[in-house]
Amino acid sequence: MKNDRILRALKREKTDTTPIWLMRQAGRSLPRYREKRADREMLAILRDPPAAAEITALPLEYFPVDAAVLYNDLVTPFFGAGINVRMEVGIGPVVDNPIEAPADIDRLTPFDPNLTLAWSMEQIKLLVQRIDVPVLGFIGAPFTLCSYLIRGSRTRHQEEIKRFIWQHPEAWHRLAEFWVEHLAAFGIAQFEAGAGAVQVFDSWAGSLGLEDYERYVLPHNEKLIRTMQDAGVPVINFYTGNPALLPLVSAAGGDCISVDWRLPIDAAWDLVGERAIQGNLDPTVLLAGRDVTLAKAKDILDRVEGRPGHIFNLGHGLLPGTDHNVIKALVDFVHEYEAEKAGA
Amino acid sequence: MKNDRILRALKREKTDTTPIWLMRQAGRSLPRYREKRADREMLAILRDPPAAAEITALPLEYFPVDAAVLYNDLVTPFFGAGINVRMEVGIGPVVDNPIEAPADIDRLTPFDPNLTLAWSMEQIKLLVQRIDVPVLGFIGAPFTLCSYLIRGSRTRHQEEIKRFIWQHPEAWHRLAEFWVEHLAAFGIAQFEAGAGAVQVFDSWAGSLGLEDYERYVLPHNEKLIRTMQDAGVPVINFYTGNPALLPLVSAAGGDCISVDWRLPIDAAWDLVGERAIQGNLDPTVLLAGRDVTLAKAKDILDRVEGRPGHIFNLGHGLLPGTDHNVIKALVDFVHEYEAEKAGA
Numbered sequence: 171m172k173n174d175r176i177l178r179a180l181k182r183e184k185t186d187t188t189p190i191w192l193m194r195q196a197g198r199s200l201p202r203y204r205e206k207r208a209d210r211e212m213l214a215i216l217r218d219p220p221a222a223a224e225i226t227a228l229p230l231e232y233f234p235v236d237a238a239v240l241y242n243d244l245v246t247p248f249f250g251a252g253i254n255v256r257m258e259v260g261i262g263p264v265v266d267n268p269i270e271a272p273a274d275i276d277r278l279t280p281f282d283p284n285l286t287l288a289w290s291m292e293q294i295k296l297l298v299q300r301i302d303v304p305v306l307g308f309i310g311a312p313f314t315l316c317s318y319l320i321r322g323s324r325t326r327h328q329e330e331i332k333r334f335i336w337q338h339p340e341a342w343h344r345l346a347e348f349w350v351e352h353l354a355a356f357g358i359a360q361f362e363a364g365a366g367a368v369q370v371f372d373s374w375a376g377s378l379g380l381e382d383y384e385r386y387v388l389p390h391n392e393k394l395i396r397t398m399q400d401a402g403v404p405v406i407n408f409y410t411g412n413p414a415l416l417p418l419v420s421a422a423g424g425d426c427i428s429v430d431w432r433l434p435i436d437a438a439w440d441l442v443g444e445r446a447i448q449g450n451l452d453p454t455v456l457l458a459g460r461d462v463t464l465a466k467a468k469d470i471l472d473r474v475e476g477r478p479g480h481i482f483n484l485g486h487g488l489l490p491g492t493d494h495n496v497i498k499a500l501v502d503f504v505h506e507y508e509a510e511k512a513g514a
Numbered sequence: 515m516k517n518d519r520i521l522r523a524l525k526r527e528k529t530d531t532t533p534i535w536l537m538r539q540a541g542r543s544l545p546r547y548r549e550k551r552a553d554r555e556m557l558a559i560l561r562d563p564p565a566a567a568e569i570t571a572l573p574l575e576y577f578p579v580d581a582a583v584l585y586n587d588l589v590t591p592f593f594g595a596g597i598n599v600r601m602e603v604g605i606g607p608v609v610d611n612p613i614e615a616p617a618d619i620d621r622l623t624p625f626d627p628n629l630t631l632a633w634s635m636e637q638i639k640l641l642v643q644r645i646d647v648p649v650l651g652f653i654g655a656p657f658t659l660c661s662y663l664i665r666g667s668r669t670r671h672q673e674e675i676k677r678f679i680w681q682h683p684e685a686w687h688r689l690a691e692f693w694v695e696h697l698a699a700f701g702i703a704q705f706e707a708g709a710g711a712v713q714v715f716d717s718w719a720g721s722l723g724l725e726d727y728e729r730y731v732l733p734h735n736e737k738l739i740r741t742m743q744d745a746g747v748p749v750i751n752f753y754t755g756n757p758a759l760l761p762l763v764s765a766a767g768g769d770c771i772s773v774d775w776r777l778p779i780d781a782a783w784d785l786v787g788e789r790a791i792q793g794n795l796d797p798t799v800l801l802a803g804r805d806v807t808l809a810k811a812k813d814i815l816d817r818v819e820g821r822p823g824h825i826f827n828l829g830h831g832l833l834p835g836t837d838h839n840v841i842k843a844l845v846d847f848v849h850e851y852e853a854e855k856a857g858a
Contacts, residue, residue, distance in 0.1 A: 329798040329833060336802040379775045379796065381813075412776045413758040431723045432756045452723065454673040458680040469725075489673060 172302040176237045177366050180404045180425045180446050182479035188471065189236040190504045191306070192497065193453075194487030195229040196241050199494050202228060212257055216242055219292035226293065227301050232494050233501040237306050237366070238297060242290055244310035244371055245318050247349075247356055250281035253319070261323055268322035269334075272341030278348055283356035290356075291363035304366025306406075309353045311372035312346040312390045328377045335386050346390040354397035357405075367404040370395060370424070373486070376411020383418050391422040399423070406448060410486050416441040430485030436473040446479035453484045456492045460499045467500055471507050516646040520581045521710050524748045524769045524790050526823035532815065533580040534848045535650070536841065537797075538831030539573040540585050543838050546572060556601055560586055563636035570637065571645050576838050577845040581650050581710070582641060586634055588654035588715055589662050591693075591700055594625035597663070605667055612666035613678075616685035622692055627700040634700075635707035648710030650750075653697045655716035656690040656734045672721045679730050690734040698741035701749075711748040714739060714768070717830070720755020727762050735766035743767070750792060754830050760785040774829030780817040790823035797828045800836045804843045811844055815851050 175189035197203060206225050207215060215221050225241040245263040248255045254266040269275060284291065290307075297305045309315075313331065321330035335342045357368040375387055395405050407424030409415065413433040420427055426446035429438045435450040455466045467482070474480045482504045488497070519533035541547060550569050551559060559565045569585040589607040592599045598610040613619060628635065634651075641649045653659075657675065665674035679686045701712040719731055739749050751768030753759065757777040764771055770790035773782040779794040799810045811826070818824045826848045832841070 327798055327833065329801050332796070332798045333802040336799065336806040376776075380778060380781075411755075413756060414777050414781075432720075433758050434724060437724075437758075452676070454671055454676045455680065457673050458677040462680040489671065 173236055174304065174366075176304050176306075176481060177404065179479055179481050180367055180406070182446055184478045187505045187508055188474075188476075188480055188482050190482035190501055191235045191237040191239060192229075192488055193239070193484055195235060195239065195497070196225050197488065198490050199488050199492045199497060200228055200232055201494065202231070212243065213246075213255070216246060216293075217289045219289050219296055222289075222293045223296040223300070226297055226305070230301060230303070233498040234505070235303070235501055237304050238301055239306045239369070240290070240293065240308060240360070240365070242293075242308065244308075244315060244373075246287060246290070247283070247309070247315070247352060248319065250283060250286040250352065250356075251348075252277070252279040252281075255318075258323075263318050264323045265319055266322075269316075269320050269345070272338050272344075275341060275345050275348065278345075280348075281352060283352065283359045287356060287359070291359055294360060294363040294365050298364035305364060306367055306369055307357065307360030307365035308369040308371060309357050309360075311370050311375065311387070311394065312349040312353070313378075313387050314372050314374045315349055315353070316345060317374050324374070328374050331374075332377075332382075335382070339386070342386060343390075346386075350390050350394045350397070354394050357394075357398045357403055358401045361398070361401065361403040367406060367425070368398060369406040369408055369428070372407075372409040372419075374411075375409045375419075376415065376430075378412070378415070380414060380418065383415050388418055388422050395423040399425070408449075413438070420445065426479075426481065428483065432485075434473055435470050435480075439474075439477075446481060448481040448483045449485045451482070451484045453486055453489050453492070456496050456500070457489060459493075460496050463496055463500050464503050467503055468507070471504065476508055517580055518648065518710075520648050520650075520825060521748065523823055523825050524711055524750070526790055528822045531849045531852055532818075532820075532824055532826050534826035534845055535579045535581040535583060536573075536832055537583070537828055539579060539583065539841070540569050541832065542834050543832050543836040543841060544572055544576055545838065546575070556587065557590075557599070560590060560637075561633045563633050563640055566633075566637045567640040567644070570641055570649070574645060574647070577842040578849070579647070579845055581648050582645055583650045583713070584634070584637065584652060584704070584709070586637075586652065588652075588659060588717075590631060590634070591627070591653070591659070591696060592663065594627060594630040594696065594700075595692075596621070596623040596625075599662075602667075607662050608667045609663055610666075613660075613664050613689070616682050616688075619685060619689050619692065624692075625696060627696065627703045631700060631703070635703055638704060638707040638709050642708035649708060650711055650713055651701065651704030651709035652713040652715060653701050653704075655714050655719065655731070655738065656693040656697070657722075657731050658716050658718045659693055659697070660689060661718050668718070672718050675718075676721075676726075679726070683730070686730060687734075690730075694734050694738045694741070698738050701738075701742045701747055702745045705742070705745065705747040711750060711769070712742060713750040713752055713772070716751075716753040716763075718755075719753045719763075720759065720774075722756070722759070724758060724762065727759050732762055732766050739767040743769070752793075757782070764789065770823075770825065772827065776829075778817060779814050779824075783818075783821075790825060792825040793827045793829045795826070795828045797830055797833050797836070800840050800844070801833060803837075804840050807840055807844050808847050811847055812851070815848065820852055
């Protein structure tokens, strides 16, 4: 690997320039993405490591990002547990036999990710041989993952997962523990296959208030992250949506906390404490074009002032319709800003 | 009017018990709602004041809430400005000739709400004669209202309104000023027709970070609220989604700030300062049934400790599928809690 900026930033070591990658960088924003997918089902491609690896590496043909994030989906661990899942247009992942009552949890079958999800690790092994930047693996956190499992598909306000948790708190803890164990094993397997770090996505935890996060999410995320770190995995802890949760999210751990745009990055970093920080740019900014994007990026970089441990990213995934030329301009700007500022 | 608890709470005067009303209380949760609508288009009913007034008053037949909130829609002021709007299933309000570029703003026609939106005021006049609780009027704030106007329908991430604001900041301020003037006039007209207070809905402002809120939303909301207050209107300032905005939302003014569940109500009240407070219960809680709902309501009431100026409400509107028996249990619990606690 020639470019280890991201791995150094995760340790808060100084880097020659600010590292950047973008959530959902391997997707619809890239003209050749459709071609590579060739209209195959996403879930079929994931089980075809050479095809999936080509998509993971595709962004590097467009812009010099400092990491390649695995082309995968949060819900693929469901297959390991014996749950079938389909991608439905306009809905997202839909589970065939959802969990509706506590007894349904007993249907989940324990699994070894290295056996039942081997295609993910094979993809990583192919990529590590081929590309010059770290491969980032990822897993969902129990709350976010189970928002797709309970009642079969995610609801707009997370009302089904919340209802299950409040009505059956003991069963929820049992369900979360099942997933913590298997997700930690999956994260460690990705790391052992060559991933440079693993990001934990708790995309929907921001719909919770402080007490519910502390009681139903924090202990599980903390155990999940600690188990991976104990195995040597650098962990990025991602969430979005409720800045008031940031101290609790940070308490759950991770080498790096990934934050959204609802707080300025300097204020967020004060709450994150002595860790690396990632994120902050609103993905809708890129839809407003190059000039708006670079002005917002400049504001973030000026607030960070070159402090080691900053990984430039969005606060959530790239939106459909984002122009890859704007992404390219952003990546170049972030890489060149500190040097230009020093020279100016 | 026999029951003025809400109006007293807005002035932070002591009340005999905690007042409560619920956003979207006049809707699908009520079995007789469908019957009253008789499958007519919502927008047609609004222009039929006796029919609309029956729906506004309907919740009082089910549970003794302390206010009736006008059956109306945020987007009806569009009709005043010469913009046609339709309700589309699964999408919401869709505008026929949306604003896409700065020049489109000139198409908006100035209007007098007392003439072109007279049906709203007629509904209020009918209600005031008939019911024993205050009628609450409402308006949208410019950001939220225009998220339905720019590009024709609200997008999930508010990406179109944000893009417009960032690309055309001067035009945005002109557009917002048009709406501030006309929305303030509409709010005042509702008050003069008999509404006891007017709620300003900035439902989607929580998708913004602090700088954007301060630059593009705060000055307009502040002027809108102040103009109504100068005319004697008690104002409730509602938003949801980003607790970090709360100090700025409070700076925009209002007799009362309506907050969601992402901060505990006591922490939120500290940020709101010397004003009344409303809201806080997550509407998804009611989907989890009576026991969960009353436990969460108890927590809110225990945090408030009977401090004057608390109006019990949800943090956002009631969700489809909420059981009206659970709503009834909540309303009774809130009314009886302080007396039962004192007696215990």
